[in-house]
Amino acid sequence: MTPAGAPARSRSVAIAGLLAAGFVLLALLGSLVVPHDPLAVDLAHRFEAPTLAHLLGTDHLGRDILSRLIAGARTTLGSVLVVLALVLALGLSVGGLSGMLGGRIDAVLMRLCDVFLTVPTFVLALFMIGALGTGLVNVVAAIVLSHWAWYARIVRGLVLELKTRDYVLAARIAGAPRLAIFVEHVLPGVVPPLAALATLDIGHMALHVAGLSFLGLGVQPPTPEWGVMINDARAFFWTRPLLVIWPGLAIALAVLAFNRLGDALRDRLDPTLVAGRGL
Amino acid sequence: MTVRTLRAGGLAVETWRATRRGREPVPLVRDASLDLRTGEVLALVGASGSGKSLACAALLDTLPPGTRRTGGRILLDGAETEPAALRGRAVASVLQAPRTAFNPLRTIDDHAGETLAVAGLRGGAGRAAMREALAAVGLGDDPRVPGLYPFQMSGGMLQRAMIALALLSRAPFLVADEPTTDLDLVAQARILDLLADLVRERSLGLLIVTHDLGVVARLADRVAVMAEGRIVETGAAKSIFARPSEPATQALLAAHQALHEVAPDGPPAVTDLLP
Numbered sequence: 001m002t003p004a005g006a007p008a009r010s011r012s013v014a015i016a017g018l019l020a021a022g023f024v025l026l027a028l029l030g031s032l033v034v035p036h037d038p039l040a041v042d043l044a045h046r047f048e049a050p051t052l053a054h055l056l057g058t059d060h061l062g063r064d065i066l067s068r069l070i071a072g073a074r075t076t077l078g079s080v081l082v083v084l085a086l087v088l089a090l091g092l093s094v095g096g097l098s099g100m101l102g103g104r105i106d107a108v109l110m111r112l113c114d115v116f117l118t119v120p121t122f123v124l125a126l127f128m129i130g131a132l133g134t135g136l137v138n139v140v141a142a143i144v145l146s147h148w149a150w151y152a153r154i155v156r157g158l159v160l161e162l163k164t165r166d167y168v169l170a171a172r173i174a175g176a177p178r179l180a181i182f183v184e185h186v187l188p189g190v191v192p193p194l195a196a197l198a199t200l201d202i203g204h205m206a207l208h209v210a211g212l213s214f215l216g217l218g219v220q221p222p223t224p225e226w227g228v229m230i231n232d233a234r235a236f237f238w239t240r241p242l243l244v245i246w247p248g249l250a251i252a253l254a255v256l257a258f259n260r261l262g263d264a265l266r267d268r269l270d271p272t273l274v275a276g277r278g279l
Numbered sequence: 280m281t282v283r284t285l286r287a288g289g290l291a292v293e294t295w296r297a298t299r300r301g302r303e304p305v306p307l308v309r310d311a312s313l314d315l316r317t318g319e320v321l322a323l324v325g326a327s328g329s330g331k332s333l334a335c336a337a338l339l340d341t342l343p344p345g346t347r348r349t350g351g352r353i354l355l356d357g358a359e360t361e362p363a364a365l366r367g368r369a370v371a372s373v374l375q376a377p378r379t380a381f382n383p384l385r386t387i388d389d390h391a392g393e394t395l396a397v398a399g400l401r402g403g404a405g406r407a408a409m410r411e412a413l414a415a416v417g418l419g420d421d422p423r424v425p426g427l428y429p430f431q432m433s434g435g436m437l438q439r440a441m442i443a444l445a446l447l448s449r450a451p452f453l454v455a456d457e458p459t460t461d462l463d464l465v466a467q468a469r470i471l472d473l474l475a476d477l478v479r480e481r482s483l484g485l486l487i488v489t490h491d492l493g494v495v496a497r498l499a500d501r502v503a504v505m506a507e508g509r510i511v512e513t514g515a516a517k518s519i520f521a522r523p524s525e526p527a528t529q530a531l532l533a534a535h536q537a538l539h540e541v542a543p544d545g546p547p548a549v550t551d552l553l554p
Contacts, residue, residue, distance in 0.1 A: 170374055170381070174372070176367070
Protein backbone atom coordinates (compact mmCIF):
# COMPACT_ATOMS: atom_id res chain seq x y z
CA MET A 1 0.00 0.00 0.00
CA THR A 2 2.02 2.88 -1.32
CA PRO A 3 0.35 6.20 -0.67
CA ALA A 4 -0.01 8.65 -3.53
CA GLY A 5 2.98 10.92 -3.91
CA ALA A 6 5.35 8.31 -2.53
CA PRO A 7 7.92 8.68 -5.32
CA ALA A 8 8.26 12.42 -4.71
CA ARG A 9 8.57 11.79 -1.01
CA SER A 10 11.18 9.11 -1.38
CA ARG A 11 13.12 11.41 -3.72
CA SER A 12 13.10 14.12 -1.07
CA VAL A 13 14.31 11.58 1.47
CA ALA A 14 17.11 10.54 -0.87
CA ILE A 15 18.17 14.16 -1.35
CA ALA A 16 17.99 14.75 2.39
CA GLY A 17 20.05 11.64 3.00
CA LEU A 18 22.71 12.75 0.51
CA LEU A 19 22.85 16.23 2.00
CA ALA A 20 23.06 14.91 5.55
CA ALA A 21 25.78 12.45 4.56
CA GLY A 22 27.62 15.34 2.86
CA PHE A 23 27.46 17.48 6.00
CA VAL A 24 28.67 14.60 8.16
CA LEU A 25 31.54 13.91 5.74
CA LEU A 26 32.52 17.58 5.73
CA ALA A 27 32.44 17.61 9.52
CA LEU A 28 34.66 14.54 9.63
CA LEU A 29 37.12 15.36 6.85
CA GLY A 30 36.78 19.15 6.93
CA SER A 31 40.40 19.90 7.78
CA LEU A 32 41.57 17.78 4.82
CA VAL A 33 39.43 19.42 2.16
CA VAL A 34 39.40 23.11 3.15
CA PRO A 35 40.91 25.13 0.27
CA HIS A 36 42.35 27.77 2.65
CA ASP A 37 43.13 28.15 6.32
CA PRO A 38 39.74 29.22 7.78
CA LEU A 39 41.51 31.51 10.25
CA ALA A 40 43.98 33.17 7.87
CA VAL A 41 43.30 36.91 7.79
CA ASP A 42 44.11 38.66 4.51
CA LEU A 43 43.07 42.30 4.76
CA ALA A 44 44.18 43.01 1.20
CA HIS A 45 41.39 40.75 -0.11
CA ARG A 46 38.42 41.77 2.05
CA PHE A 47 34.86 41.39 0.79
CA GLU A 48 35.93 39.68 -2.40
CA ALA A 49 33.18 38.42 -4.65
CA PRO A 50 33.19 34.69 -5.48
CA THR A 51 36.24 33.85 -7.62
CA LEU A 52 37.99 30.63 -8.55
CA ALA A 53 40.44 31.09 -5.68
CA HIS A 54 37.64 31.87 -3.20
CA LEU A 55 34.58 30.01 -4.47
CA LEU A 56 32.22 31.76 -2.07
CA GLY A 57 34.27 34.95 -1.68
CA THR A 58 35.93 36.35 1.44
CA ASP A 59 34.59 38.04 4.56
CA HIS A 60 35.38 41.36 6.25
CA LEU A 61 38.82 40.09 7.33
CA GLY A 62 39.59 38.47 3.99
CA ARG A 63 39.06 34.94 5.29
CA ASP A 64 37.85 32.32 2.81
CA ILE A 65 34.12 31.78 3.40
CA LEU A 66 33.96 28.27 1.97
CA SER A 67 36.76 27.14 4.26
CA ARG A 68 35.03 28.70 7.25
CA LEU A 69 31.74 27.02 6.35
CA ILE A 70 33.44 23.63 6.12
CA ALA A 71 35.28 24.14 9.39
CA GLY A 72 32.03 25.41 10.90
CA ALA A 73 30.28 22.16 9.98
CA ARG A 74 32.68 20.42 12.30
CA THR A 75 32.02 22.82 15.18
CA THR A 76 28.24 22.83 14.82
CA LEU A 77 27.61 19.18 13.96
CA GLY A 78 30.38 18.00 16.29
CA SER A 79 28.81 19.76 19.25
CA VAL A 80 25.38 18.44 18.22
CA LEU A 81 26.87 14.95 18.22
CA VAL A 82 28.23 15.44 21.73
CA VAL A 83 24.86 16.80 22.84
CA LEU A 84 23.04 13.83 21.35
CA ALA A 85 25.43 11.28 22.84
CA LEU A 86 25.01 12.81 26.30
CA VAL A 87 21.26 13.20 25.94
CA LEU A 88 20.86 9.59 24.78
CA ALA A 89 23.09 8.26 27.55
CA LEU A 90 21.23 10.22 30.21
CA GLY A 91 17.80 9.51 28.73
CA LEU A 92 18.44 5.80 28.32
CA SER A 93 19.86 5.29 31.78
CA VAL A 94 17.34 7.42 33.67
CA GLY A 95 14.36 6.28 31.59
CA GLY A 96 15.53 2.67 31.64
CA LEU A 97 16.06 2.64 35.41
CA SER A 98 12.76 4.38 35.96
CA GLY A 99 10.80 2.01 33.77
CA MET A 100 12.51 -1.20 34.84
CA LEU A 101 12.54 -0.57 38.59
CA GLY A 102 9.28 1.34 38.98
CA GLY A 103 7.93 2.24 42.38
CA ARG A 104 9.58 5.00 44.40
CA ILE A 105 12.68 5.25 42.22
CA ASP A 106 10.43 5.80 39.23
CA ALA A 107 8.43 8.47 41.03
CA VAL A 108 11.53 10.38 42.17
CA LEU A 109 13.26 10.23 38.78
CA MET A 110 10.13 11.32 36.91
CA ARG A 111 9.56 14.31 39.22
CA LEU A 112 13.17 15.25 38.49
CA CYS A 113 12.36 15.00 34.77
CA ASP A 114 9.28 17.18 35.29
CA VAL A 115 11.50 19.89 36.76
CA PHE A 116 13.85 19.81 33.78
CA LEU A 117 10.96 19.73 31.33
CA THR A 118 9.74 23.08 32.58
CA VAL A 119 13.00 24.88 31.73
CA PRO A 120 13.28 26.26 28.18
CA THR A 121 16.67 25.82 26.50
CA PHE A 122 17.41 29.50 25.98
CA VAL A 123 16.52 30.49 29.53
CA LEU A 124 18.70 27.74 30.96
CA ALA A 125 21.50 28.65 28.55
CA LEU A 126 21.32 32.32 29.56
CA PHE A 127 21.37 31.32 33.22
CA MET A 128 24.35 29.00 32.81
CA ILE A 129 26.28 31.48 30.72
CA GLY A 130 25.52 34.22 33.24
CA ALA A 131 26.82 32.01 36.03
CA LEU A 132 29.70 30.21 34.29
CA GLY A 133 30.63 32.48 31.40
CA THR A 134 30.28 32.10 27.65
CA GLY A 135 31.62 29.16 25.71
CA LEU A 136 30.71 26.10 23.73
CA VAL A 137 30.93 23.76 26.74
CA ASN A 138 28.32 25.73 28.64
CA VAL A 139 26.05 25.87 25.62
CA VAL A 140 26.35 22.11 25.16
CA ALA A 141 25.63 21.56 28.85
CA ALA A 142 22.58 23.82 28.68
CA ILE A 143 21.16 22.01 25.64
CA VAL A 144 21.77 18.62 27.25
CA LEU A 145 20.17 19.65 30.53
CA SER A 146 17.08 20.99 28.80
CA HIS A 147 16.61 18.00 26.48
CA TRP A 148 17.52 14.80 28.32
CA ALA A 149 14.24 14.70 30.21
CA TRP A 150 12.26 14.32 26.95
CA TYR A 151 14.31 11.29 26.10
CA ALA A 152 14.06 9.84 29.61
CA ARG A 153 10.28 10.19 29.46
CA ILE A 154 10.03 8.52 26.10
CA VAL A 155 12.40 5.71 27.07
CA ARG A 156 10.45 5.12 30.25
CA GLY A 157 7.18 4.97 28.35
CA LEU A 158 8.60 2.47 25.87
CA VAL A 159 10.11 0.37 28.66
CA LEU A 160 6.83 0.29 30.55
CA GLU A 161 5.05 -0.88 27.44
CA LEU A 162 7.66 -3.48 26.50
CA LYS A 163 7.77 -4.75 30.07
CA THR A 164 4.23 -6.05 29.77
CA ARG A 165 5.14 -8.33 26.87
CA ASP A 166 4.77 -12.04 27.51
CA TYR A 167 8.34 -12.72 26.49
CA VAL A 168 9.60 -10.43 29.22
CA LEU A 169 7.49 -12.39 31.71
CA ALA A 170 8.84 -15.60 30.21
CA ALA A 171 12.40 -14.36 30.68
CA ARG A 172 11.64 -13.38 34.27
CA ILE A 173 10.14 -16.78 34.96
CA ALA A 174 13.19 -18.37 33.40
CA GLY A 175 15.23 -16.60 36.04
CA ALA A 176 17.03 -14.08 33.84
CA PRO A 177 18.48 -11.14 35.80
CA ARG A 178 16.88 -7.74 35.27
CA LEU A 179 19.85 -6.24 33.47
CA ALA A 180 19.89 -9.14 30.99
CA ILE A 181 16.16 -8.72 30.40
CA PHE A 182 16.68 -5.02 29.75
CA VAL A 183 19.53 -5.59 27.30
CA GLU A 184 18.05 -8.63 25.53
CA HIS A 185 14.35 -7.89 25.38
CA VAL A 186 13.64 -4.25 26.18
CA LEU A 187 16.49 -2.32 24.57
CA PRO A 188 15.91 -3.71 21.05
CA GLY A 189 12.42 -2.24 21.20
CA VAL A 190 13.59 1.12 22.53
CA VAL A 191 16.46 1.84 20.16
CA PRO A 192 14.68 2.19 16.77
CA PRO A 193 12.15 4.85 17.80
CA LEU A 194 14.83 6.61 19.80
CA ALA A 195 17.14 6.66 16.79
CA ALA A 196 14.36 8.25 14.74
CA LEU A 197 13.76 10.85 17.40
CA ALA A 198 17.46 11.63 17.73
CA THR A 199 17.83 12.13 13.97
CA LEU A 200 14.81 14.40 14.02
CA ASP A 201 16.42 16.42 16.81
CA ILE A 202 19.80 16.91 15.08
CA GLY A 203 18.47 19.87 13.13
CA HIS A 204 16.70 21.28 16.16
CA MET A 205 19.88 21.09 18.25
CA ALA A 206 22.03 22.52 15.46
CA LEU A 207 19.69 25.52 15.53
CA HIS A 208 20.26 25.87 19.26
CA VAL A 209 24.05 25.77 18.89
CA ALA A 210 24.06 28.22 15.99
CA GLY A 211 21.44 30.43 17.62
CA LEU A 212 23.26 30.72 20.91
CA SER A 213 26.55 31.33 19.11
CA PHE A 214 24.89 34.00 16.97
CA LEU A 215 23.88 35.75 20.18
CA GLY A 216 27.52 35.65 21.21
CA LEU A 217 26.88 33.17 24.03
CA GLY A 218 28.39 30.04 22.58
CA VAL A 219 31.35 29.64 20.28
CA GLN A 220 33.51 32.77 20.33
CA PRO A 221 35.09 34.41 17.30
CA PRO A 222 37.36 33.79 15.51
CA THR A 223 36.43 30.07 15.74
CA PRO A 224 34.52 29.26 12.56
CA GLU A 225 30.92 28.41 13.38
CA TRP A 226 27.81 29.12 11.33
CA GLY A 227 26.03 31.19 13.96
CA VAL A 228 29.20 33.19 14.67
CA MET A 229 29.65 33.80 10.93
CA ILE A 230 26.15 35.26 10.66
CA ASN A 231 26.82 37.46 13.66
CA ASP A 232 30.13 38.64 12.14
CA ALA A 233 28.39 39.47 8.88
CA ARG A 234 25.44 41.26 10.48
CA ALA A 235 27.10 44.66 10.26
CA PHE A 236 27.53 44.32 6.49
CA PHE A 237 24.08 42.91 5.81
CA TRP A 238 22.94 45.76 3.56
CA THR A 239 26.15 46.07 1.58
CA ARG A 240 27.32 42.42 1.46
CA PRO A 241 24.22 40.25 1.99
CA LEU A 242 26.01 37.15 0.67
CA LEU A 243 28.10 37.03 3.87
CA VAL A 244 24.90 36.36 5.83
CA ILE A 245 23.28 34.21 3.19
CA TRP A 246 26.03 31.56 2.91
CA PRO A 247 26.10 30.45 6.56
CA GLY A 248 22.33 30.91 6.75
CA LEU A 249 21.94 28.61 3.78
CA ALA A 250 24.22 26.05 5.43
CA ILE A 251 22.15 26.08 8.62
CA ALA A 252 18.88 25.88 6.71
CA LEU A 253 20.05 23.01 4.51
CA ALA A 254 21.49 21.03 7.43
CA VAL A 255 18.35 21.45 9.53
CA LEU A 256 16.05 20.58 6.63
CA ALA A 257 18.09 17.54 5.64
CA PHE A 258 18.26 16.04 9.12
CA ASN A 259 14.63 16.86 9.78
CA ARG A 260 13.46 15.17 6.62
CA LEU A 261 15.63 12.15 7.37
CA GLY A 262 14.29 11.93 10.91
CA ASP A 263 10.73 12.31 9.65
CA ALA A 264 11.22 9.46 7.22
CA LEU A 265 12.80 7.27 9.90
CA ARG A 266 9.97 8.01 12.28
CA ASP A 267 7.31 7.28 9.69
CA ARG A 268 8.94 3.96 8.97
CA LEU A 269 9.36 2.95 12.59
CA ASP A 270 6.55 4.38 14.63
CA PRO A 271 4.08 6.93 13.33
CA THR A 272 2.49 7.43 16.75
CA LEU A 273 5.59 8.17 18.80
CA VAL A 274 6.43 11.80 18.26
CA ALA A 275 2.85 12.89 17.66
CA GLY A 276 2.29 12.93 21.42
CA ARG A 277 5.29 15.10 22.10
CA GLY A 278 3.39 18.26 21.30
CA LEU A 279 6.27 20.47 20.23
CA MET B 280 17.03 -41.00 42.08
CA THR B 281 15.83 -39.24 45.15
CA VAL B 282 12.42 -37.69 45.15
CA ARG B 283 12.46 -33.92 45.45
CA THR B 284 9.53 -31.98 46.80
CA LEU B 285 8.16 -28.52 46.26
CA ARG B 286 5.52 -27.39 48.67
CA ALA B 287 3.64 -24.12 48.63
CA GLY B 288 1.71 -23.57 51.81
CA GLY B 289 -1.06 -21.06 52.41
CA LEU B 290 -0.53 -18.92 49.31
CA ALA B 291 -2.65 -15.78 49.40
CA VAL B 292 -2.98 -13.13 46.71
CA GLU B 293 -5.03 -9.99 46.84
CA THR B 294 -5.77 -6.92 44.82
CA TRP B 295 -7.43 -3.78 46.06
CA ARG B 296 -10.21 -1.48 45.06
CA ALA B 297 -10.63 2.15 45.89
CA THR B 298 -13.52 3.02 48.13
CA ARG B 299 -14.50 6.25 49.78
CA ARG B 300 -12.66 5.21 52.91
CA GLY B 301 -9.46 4.33 51.03
CA ARG B 302 -8.16 1.10 49.63
CA GLU B 303 -10.00 -2.05 50.41
CA PRO B 304 -8.28 -5.39 49.84
CA VAL B 305 -9.97 -7.92 47.59
CA PRO B 306 -8.73 -11.47 48.09
CA LEU B 307 -8.10 -13.41 44.87
CA VAL B 308 -6.36 -16.50 46.19
CA ARG B 309 -6.92 -17.67 49.74
CA ASP B 310 -4.82 -20.19 51.61
CA ALA B 311 -3.88 -22.28 48.59
CA SER B 312 -1.48 -25.13 49.26
CA LEU B 313 0.15 -27.22 46.57
CA ASP B 314 2.34 -30.24 47.03
CA LEU B 315 4.55 -31.35 44.16
CA ARG B 316 6.92 -34.32 43.91
CA THR B 317 9.30 -35.24 41.12
CA GLY B 318 7.99 -38.00 38.89
CA GLU B 319 4.43 -36.96 39.51
CA VAL B 320 1.87 -34.83 37.69
CA LEU B 321 -0.33 -32.54 39.72
CA ALA B 322 -3.18 -30.93 37.82
CA LEU B 323 -4.63 -27.68 39.06
CA VAL B 324 -8.14 -27.40 37.66
CA GLY B 325 -10.93 -24.92 38.05
CA ALA B 326 -13.22 -22.62 36.14
CA SER B 327 -11.88 -19.42 34.55
CA GLY B 328 -11.14 -16.83 37.20
CA SER B 329 -10.83 -19.35 40.01
CA GLY B 330 -7.27 -18.24 40.71
CA LYS B 331 -5.27 -21.08 39.13
CA SER B 332 -2.83 -18.91 37.23
CA LEU B 333 -2.46 -16.46 40.10
CA ALA B 334 -1.59 -19.32 42.45
CA CYS B 335 1.17 -20.38 40.04
CA ALA B 336 2.38 -16.80 39.67
CA ALA B 337 2.46 -16.49 43.46
CA LEU B 338 4.61 -19.61 43.59
CA LEU B 339 7.31 -17.81 41.57
CA ASP B 340 6.45 -14.27 42.67
CA THR B 341 5.67 -13.20 39.12
CA LEU B 342 2.26 -11.75 39.91
CA PRO B 343 0.83 -9.22 37.47
CA PRO B 344 0.88 -5.53 38.45
CA GLY B 345 -1.99 -4.58 40.70
CA THR B 346 -1.86 -7.77 42.74
CA ARG B 347 0.38 -8.81 45.59
CA ARG B 348 1.17 -11.88 47.58
CA THR B 349 0.03 -11.52 51.15
CA GLY B 350 0.85 -14.88 52.57
CA GLY B 351 2.29 -18.31 52.11
CA ARG B 352 5.67 -19.93 52.17
CA ILE B 353 7.55 -22.06 49.69
CA LEU B 354 9.45 -25.13 50.81
CA LEU B 355 11.93 -26.76 48.42
CA ASP B 356 12.92 -30.18 49.77
CA GLY B 357 11.62 -29.03 53.14
CA ALA B 358 13.70 -25.85 53.29
CA GLU B 359 12.02 -22.47 53.03
CA THR B 360 12.98 -20.71 49.79
CA GLU B 361 12.50 -17.30 48.23
CA PRO B 362 10.16 -17.61 45.23
CA ALA B 363 12.48 -15.59 42.99
CA ALA B 364 15.30 -18.06 43.66
CA LEU B 365 13.21 -20.88 42.21
CA ARG B 366 12.87 -19.32 38.77
CA GLY B 367 14.81 -21.18 36.13
CA ARG B 368 16.73 -23.11 38.77
CA ALA B 369 14.22 -25.30 40.59
CA VAL B 370 11.14 -24.47 38.53
CA ALA B 371 10.93 -24.05 34.78
CA SER B 372 7.77 -22.79 33.15
CA VAL B 373 5.79 -23.28 29.98
CA LEU B 374 3.42 -20.44 29.23
CA GLN B 375 0.04 -20.56 27.58
CA ALA B 376 0.64 -18.61 24.40
CA PRO B 377 3.84 -19.67 22.64
CA ARG B 378 3.42 -16.98 20.00
CA THR B 379 3.87 -14.13 22.46
CA ALA B 380 6.22 -15.87 24.89
CA PHE B 381 9.13 -15.53 22.47
CA ASN B 382 10.78 -12.24 21.64
CA PRO B 383 10.05 -11.73 17.92
CA LEU B 384 13.50 -10.18 17.38
CA ARG B 385 15.44 -13.12 18.84
CA THR B 386 16.11 -16.59 17.49
CA ILE B 387 15.53 -19.80 19.40
CA ASP B 388 19.27 -19.92 19.92
CA ASP B 389 19.24 -16.49 21.57
CA HIS B 390 16.46 -17.56 23.90
CA ALA B 391 18.38 -20.71 24.76
CA GLY B 392 21.45 -18.60 25.56
CA GLU B 393 19.45 -16.79 28.20
CA THR B 394 18.31 -20.02 29.83
CA LEU B 395 21.81 -21.48 29.63
CA ALA B 396 23.25 -18.39 31.30
CA VAL B 397 20.90 -18.92 34.25
CA ALA B 398 21.85 -22.61 34.33
CA GLY B 399 25.53 -21.67 34.17
CA LEU B 400 26.25 -23.62 30.98
CA ARG B 401 28.49 -22.03 28.36
CA GLY B 402 30.10 -22.76 25.02
CA GLY B 403 30.22 -26.34 23.79
CA ALA B 404 28.48 -27.80 26.82
CA GLY B 405 25.64 -25.34 26.26
CA ARG B 406 25.31 -26.22 22.58
CA ALA B 407 25.31 -29.93 23.36
CA ALA B 408 22.62 -29.41 25.99
CA MET B 409 20.62 -27.41 23.47
CA ARG B 410 20.83 -30.15 20.82
CA GLU B 411 19.84 -32.74 23.37
CA ALA B 412 16.87 -30.67 24.61
CA LEU B 413 15.62 -30.00 21.07
CA ALA B 414 15.92 -33.70 20.25
CA ALA B 415 13.96 -34.56 23.39
CA VAL B 416 11.00 -32.45 22.26
CA GLY B 417 11.11 -33.74 18.69
CA LEU B 418 12.76 -30.72 17.07
CA GLY B 419 16.15 -32.39 16.71
CA ASP B 420 15.80 -33.50 13.08
CA ASP B 421 15.91 -30.08 11.51
CA PRO B 422 19.28 -28.37 11.95
CA ARG B 423 17.74 -25.00 11.05
CA VAL B 424 15.56 -24.80 14.17
CA PRO B 425 18.04 -23.02 16.48
CA GLY B 426 18.47 -20.24 13.95
CA LEU B 427 14.76 -19.68 13.37
CA TYR B 428 12.85 -16.63 14.49
CA PRO B 429 9.55 -17.22 16.32
CA PHE B 430 7.47 -16.04 13.35
CA GLN B 431 9.05 -18.71 11.18
CA MET B 432 7.67 -21.48 13.38
CA SER B 433 4.21 -22.92 13.99
CA GLY B 434 2.46 -22.70 17.34
CA GLY B 435 3.12 -26.35 18.04
CA MET B 436 6.80 -26.01 17.20
CA LEU B 437 7.09 -22.96 19.43
CA GLN B 438 5.44 -24.77 22.31
CA ARG B 439 7.91 -27.62 21.82
CA ALA B 440 10.76 -25.10 21.76
CA MET B 441 9.46 -23.60 25.00
CA ILE B 442 9.43 -27.05 26.58
CA ALA B 443 12.97 -27.58 25.27
CA LEU B 444 14.02 -24.35 26.98
CA ALA B 445 12.40 -25.59 30.17
CA LEU B 446 14.38 -28.85 29.92
CA LEU B 447 17.53 -26.88 29.22
CA SER B 448 17.29 -25.25 32.63
CA ARG B 449 17.64 -28.71 34.25
CA ALA B 450 15.03 -27.65 36.77
CA PRO B 451 13.39 -30.63 38.50
CA PHE B 452 9.96 -29.01 38.46
CA LEU B 453 7.92 -27.75 35.54
CA VAL B 454 4.93 -25.45 35.77
CA ALA B 455 2.79 -25.51 32.66
CA ASP B 456 -0.01 -22.93 32.69
CA GLU B 457 -2.57 -24.08 30.13
CA PRO B 458 0.14 -25.29 27.76
CA THR B 459 -2.27 -26.53 25.11
CA THR B 460 -5.00 -23.90 25.10
CA ASP B 461 -3.62 -22.00 22.12
CA LEU B 462 -2.98 -25.07 19.99
CA ASP B 463 -5.12 -27.04 17.59
CA LEU B 464 -6.38 -30.44 18.71
CA VAL B 465 -3.69 -32.54 17.03
CA ALA B 466 -0.91 -30.36 18.38
CA GLN B 467 -2.58 -30.50 21.80
CA ALA B 468 -2.50 -34.27 21.88
CA ARG B 469 1.14 -34.33 20.81
CA ILE B 470 2.26 -31.79 23.40
CA LEU B 471 0.44 -33.71 26.12
CA ASP B 472 2.11 -36.95 25.02
CA LEU B 473 5.45 -35.17 25.06
CA LEU B 474 4.88 -33.84 28.57
CA ALA B 475 3.83 -37.29 29.80
CA ASP B 476 6.94 -38.87 28.28
CA LEU B 477 9.24 -36.25 29.78
CA VAL B 478 7.76 -36.66 33.23
CA ARG B 479 8.33 -40.41 32.99
CA GLU B 480 11.81 -40.33 31.43
CA ARG B 481 13.29 -37.46 33.40
CA SER B 482 11.26 -37.84 36.54
CA LEU B 483 10.08 -34.22 36.41
CA GLY B 484 7.52 -32.89 38.82
CA LEU B 485 4.85 -31.33 36.62
CA LEU B 486 2.26 -28.85 37.79
CA ILE B 487 -0.19 -28.46 34.96
CA VAL B 488 -2.86 -25.77 35.09
CA THR B 489 -5.90 -26.48 32.98
CA HIS B 490 -9.63 -26.21 32.77
CA ASP B 491 -9.79 -29.23 30.47
CA LEU B 492 -10.61 -32.39 32.36
CA GLY B 493 -9.58 -34.43 29.32
CA VAL B 494 -6.02 -33.23 29.92
CA VAL B 495 -6.33 -34.15 33.57
CA ALA B 496 -7.54 -37.66 32.83
CA ARG B 497 -4.73 -38.24 30.42
CA LEU B 498 -1.83 -36.91 32.48
CA ALA B 499 -2.50 -36.28 36.11
CA ASP B 500 -1.67 -38.46 39.08
CA ARG B 501 -3.24 -36.05 41.51
CA VAL B 502 -5.71 -33.22 41.09
CA ALA B 503 -6.31 -30.02 43.02
CA VAL B 504 -9.59 -28.27 42.31
CA MET B 505 -9.82 -24.51 42.72
CA ALA B 506 -12.96 -22.45 43.08
CA GLU B 507 -13.24 -18.80 44.03
CA GLY B 508 -9.60 -18.54 45.05
CA ARG B 509 -9.54 -21.60 47.29
CA ILE B 510 -8.42 -25.14 46.75
CA VAL B 511 -11.60 -26.99 47.54
CA GLU B 512 -10.59 -30.54 46.87
CA THR B 513 -7.33 -32.47 46.42
CA GLY B 514 -6.86 -36.13 45.74
CA ALA B 515 -5.83 -38.87 43.36
CA ALA B 516 -7.11 -38.25 39.85
CA LYS B 517 -9.11 -41.48 39.80
CA SER B 518 -10.94 -40.83 43.03
CA ILE B 519 -11.80 -37.29 42.07
CA PHE B 520 -13.34 -38.45 38.84
CA ALA B 521 -15.16 -41.31 40.54
CA ARG B 522 -16.37 -39.54 43.65
CA PRO B 523 -16.30 -35.76 43.32
CA SER B 524 -17.25 -34.50 46.76
CA GLU B 525 -17.28 -30.75 46.20
CA PRO B 526 -19.95 -28.90 44.23
CA ALA B 527 -17.25 -27.11 42.22
CA THR B 528 -15.72 -30.42 41.13
CA GLN B 529 -19.12 -31.88 40.34
CA ALA B 530 -19.95 -28.85 38.25
CA LEU B 531 -16.68 -29.16 36.30
CA LEU B 532 -17.29 -32.86 35.66
CA ALA B 533 -20.88 -32.30 34.65
CA ALA B 534 -19.88 -29.54 32.26
CA HIS B 535 -17.19 -31.70 30.73
CA GLN B 536 -19.52 -34.64 30.28
CA ALA B 537 -22.23 -32.51 28.80
CA LEU B 538 -19.71 -31.16 26.33
CA HIS B 539 -18.17 -34.45 25.31
CA GLU B 540 -21.04 -36.89 26.03
CA VAL B 541 -19.03 -39.58 27.73
CA ALA B 542 -20.26 -42.08 30.25
CA PRO B 543 -20.16 -40.66 33.77
CA ASP B 544 -18.35 -43.67 35.19
CA GLY B 545 -15.19 -43.61 33.09
CA PRO B 546 -12.73 -40.74 32.82
CA PRO B 547 -12.85 -39.12 29.40
CA ALA B 548 -9.72 -39.41 27.32
CA VAL B 549 -8.21 -36.75 25.17
CA THR B 550 -8.59 -39.04 22.18
CA ASP B 551 -12.33 -38.44 22.53
CA LEU B 552 -11.64 -34.86 21.63
CA LEU B 553 -9.95 -35.70 18.38
CA PRO B 554 -12.19 -35.48 15.36
